C-alpha cells in the first residue's frame with residue numbers, strides 16, 4: 287500500500303485531503319501519510335488528522351510515497367513538483383468519484399479533479415493541473431501544465447490554455463480561444479478573443495489590464 291503526501295497544507299490542501307479520502311483509490315492503492323508545507327503549524331486549529339511532515343524542499347521521497355501538489359500558484363506548483371520528481375517522487379492523480387470523464391481524455395501526472403468536474407471528450411490535461419469544483423472542460427480542449435482552474439469555470443471546445451494559466455472563479459474561455467502561458471483570467475471574465483502570454487485579463491469581454 288502506497289502513502290499519499292499532499293504538498294501544501296493551506297485551504298486548497300485541506301480540500302484535496304478531503305477529496306482524496308473520498309476517492310476510490312483511498313484504502314485500496316494508498317492511504318494518507320500527511321502534508322509537506324514550509325509552515326509546520328499550517329493545519330493548527332483546523333481539526334485535521336494528517337500531520338505536516340516537513341518542508342517540500344527538504345523532503346526525501348521514499349519508495350512507498352506518492353505525491354500530489356495542492357499549491358494554488360502555478361509557478362510555485364511547478365517548482366515543487368519538478369524538484370520532488372527530480373528526487374524520484376512519483377506524482378499521482380486525485381480524481382473525485384463525482385468527477386465525470388468522457389472518452390479519449392489524456393491526464394498528465396499530478397492532476398487534481400475536484401467534485402463535479404466534467405471533462406468531455408478528446409481533451410488533454412497537462413501535468414500538475416487542478417480543476418476545482420464544478421469546472422467544465424469541453425471537447426478537444428487543451429490545458430497546459432500547472433494550470434490552476436478555480437471553481438465553476440468553463441473551458442469550451444477547442445480552447446487552448448498555455449502552461450501556468452490561472453483562471454479565477456466563474457471565468458469562461460469561449461470555443462477555440464487561446465490563453466497564453468502564465469496568463470491570469472480574473473474571476474467572472476469571459477475570454478472571447480485570445481489573451482496574450484503573461485497578461486492579467488478581466489471583464490466581459492476579457493481585456494488585458
Ligand SMILES: CC(C)(COP(=O)(O)OP(=O)(O)OC[C@H]1O[C@@H](n2cnc3c(N)ncnc32)[C@H](O)[C@@H]1OP(=O)(O)O)[C@@H](O)C(=O)NCCC(=O)NCCS
Nearest residue numbers: 418436437453454455470471472473474475486487488489
Ligand atoms: C484578477 C485578479 C487576479 C486581480 O488581482 P489584483 O491584481 O490583486 O487586483 P486588485 O484587487 O488590486 O484590483 C485591481 C482593480 O481590478 C478590479 N478587478 C479585480 N478583479 C477583477 C475581476 N475579476 N473582474 C473585474 N475587475 C476586477 C478591481 O475592482 C480593481 O479596480 P479599481 O482599480 O477600479 O478599484 C483578482 O482580482 C481575481 O479575479 N482573482 C481570482 C480569485 C479567485 O477566483 N480565486 C479562486 C480561489 S479558489
